Amino acid sequence: MSDETFPEIRDAVRRLCADFPGSYWQGLDRDRTYPTEFVQALTKAGFLSVLIPEEFGGSGLGLGAATAILEEIHRSGCNGGACHAQMYTMGTVLKHGNAEQKAKYLPAVADGSLRLQAFGVTEPTAGTDTTRIRTFARREGDHYVVSGQKIWISRAEHSDLMVLLCRTTAREECERSSDGMSVLLVDMREAVGNGLTIRPIRTMLNHATTELFFDDLKVPVENLIGEEGKGFRYILSGMNAERILIAAECIGDAKFFIDRASAYAKDRSVFGRPIGQNQGVQFPIARAYVQMTAADLVVADAAAKFEAGQPCGTEANMAKMVASEASWFAADMCIQTHGGFGFAEEYDIERKFRETRLYQVAPISTNLILSHVGTHVLGMPKSF
Numbered sequence: 313m314s315d316e317t318f319p320e321i322r323d324a325v326r327r328l329c330a331d332f333p334g335s336y337w338q339g340l341d342r343d344r345t346y347p348t349e350f351v352q353a354l355t356k357a358g359f360l361s362v363l364i365p366e367e368f369g370g371s372g373l374g375l376g377a378a379t380a381i382l383e384e385i386h387r388s389g390c391n392g393g394a395c396h397a398q399m400y401t402m403g404t405v406l407k408h409g410n411a412e413q414k415a416k417y418l419p420a421v422a423d424g425s426l427r428l429q430a431f432g433v434t435e436p437t438a439g440t441d442t443t444r445i446r447t448f449a450r451r452e453g454d455h456y457v458v459s460g461q462k463i464w465i466s467r468a469e470h471s472d473l474m475v476l477l478c479r480t481t482a483r484e485e486c487e488r489s490s491d492g493m494s495v496l497l498v499d500m501r502e503a504v505g506n507g508l509t510i511r512p513i514r515t516m517l518n519h520a521t522t523e524l525f526f527d528d529l530k531v532p533v534e535n536l537i538g539e540e541g542k543g544f545r546y547i548l549s550g551m552n553a554e555r556i557l558i559a560a561e562c563i564g565d566a567k568f569f570i571d572r573a574s575a576y577a578k579d580r581s582v583f584g585r586p587i588g589q590n591q592g593v594q595f596p597i598a599r600a601y602v603q604m605t606a607a608d609l610v611v612a613d614a615a616a617k618f619e620a621g622q623p624c625g626t627e628a629n630m631a632k633m634v635a636s637e638a639s640w641f642a643a644d645m646c647i648q649t650h651g652g653f654g655f656a657e658e659y660d661i662e663r664k665f666r667e668t669r670l671y672q673v674a675p676i677s678t679n680l681i682l683s684h685v686g687t688h689v690l691g692m693p694k695s696f
């Protein structure tokens with residue numbers, strides 16, 4: 313069980329999270345505001361820089377440590393969605409940036425003075441079909457001039473930099489549809505009001521997500537990451553870490569629901585006995601535990617392969633899928649176990665229920681994972 317991994321880190325995360333109880337999250341949720349104090353505390357403790365190598369000022373502990381941190385945050389009733397991208401978005405710079413870009417950005421991301429936690433891929437008309445994105449960066453001298461639109465770009469208002477995927481060659485002019493896209497590092501501090509407009513989207517959970525409008529935004533050519541036209545590959549390579557880390561958050565959510573439900577089922581007495589004595593109540597809790605334990609093993613396997621530098625696209629996808637299904641089953645079970653009290657804000661269950669539902673849609677929806685397994689692993693024909 314992953315509980316045995318990184319016990320000191322887990323313990324330190326739990327102690328930090330104890331300072332941010334349910335009442336803190338309930339207040340933010342009501343007002344749809346950003347957990348600034350929580351993010352600052354995690355940054356100060358060094359928990360957001362564990363994937364950055366020591367030579368760039370991080371602790372270089374790796375993905376296993378990162379999964380332990382995010383799992384504990386979620387098990388404690390907190391939410392890592394406001395800052396998990398500060399951990400992994402820098403991977404695009406680390407893996408594909410040049411020496412100057414790494415030296416310029418990574419130490420500042422490691423110490424938290426620079427927030428690199430916005431990631432702009434999804435567009436309203438392209439959806440999951442990423443090769444159809446239309447945001448275009450045309451080269452003019454020593455700048456790119458960007459126009460287009462993105463949607464669901466989380467934390468854009470709380471980030472100094474954004475990794476942006478855009479077309480630099482029209483799809484029709486490329487040999488392969490995945491060619492002709494490039495990654496630009498956008499400095500949000502200069503961009504907002506100078507060609508970039510951010511419009512927040514209010515959603516069923518407190519997630520600081522936004523819509524972005526680019527109207528001839530100038531981005532210096534030196535902010536191109538890697539080679540022009542190869543951006544889609546760079547983005548794909550960063551997605552494995554994201555999926556594994558979000559799977560770890562789902563495991564944490566599932567544990568939160570199982571902890572709460574089993575405690576309540578032992579405590580709540582109806583018809584003169586604890587409700588947990590009834591197998592109709594007890595078995596769904598046990599089933600949630602079994603599903604979470606199985607998913608946890610898949611997540612650990614994906615993280616181990618990632619750390620060993622082995623291909624892990626399928627494992628990362630499968631981990632995200634089974635973990636998000638385990639957390640959703642546990643969420644539903646937890647509401648049912650609590651009866652009416654599951655709907656009361658002060659119990660935090662309805663909030664976590666709303667929060668964990670996201671992970672079957674973002675960062676990639678379940679159908680697309682099934683399609684990957686059906687075609688890439690099982691060799692069946694592609695439907696698109």
Ligand SMILES: Cc1cc2nc3c(=O)[nH]c(=O)nc-3n(C[C@H](O)[C@H](O)[C@H](O)COP(=O)(O)OP(=O)(O)OC[C@H]3O[C@@H](n4cnc5c(N)ncnc54)[C@H](O)[C@@H]3O)c2cc1C
Pocket residue numbers: 430431432433434438439440441463464465466467515519521670673674675676677678679680683695696
């Ligand atoms: C709160 C939130 C935060 C987000 N944050 C970010 C972010 O920071 N950066 C970013 O770039 N994006 C972000 N996203 C976008 C997210 O990655 C997408 O919503 C997700 O990938 C699904 O894309 P879509 O919404 O366009 O759905 P669509 O592509 O329109 O799909 C709709 C549904 O149809 C299904 N579907 C589509 N095509 C097929 C097919 N061929 N076969 C079977 N089923 C299919 C999908 O599985 C899905 O269930 C966020 C989304 C949300 C809701």
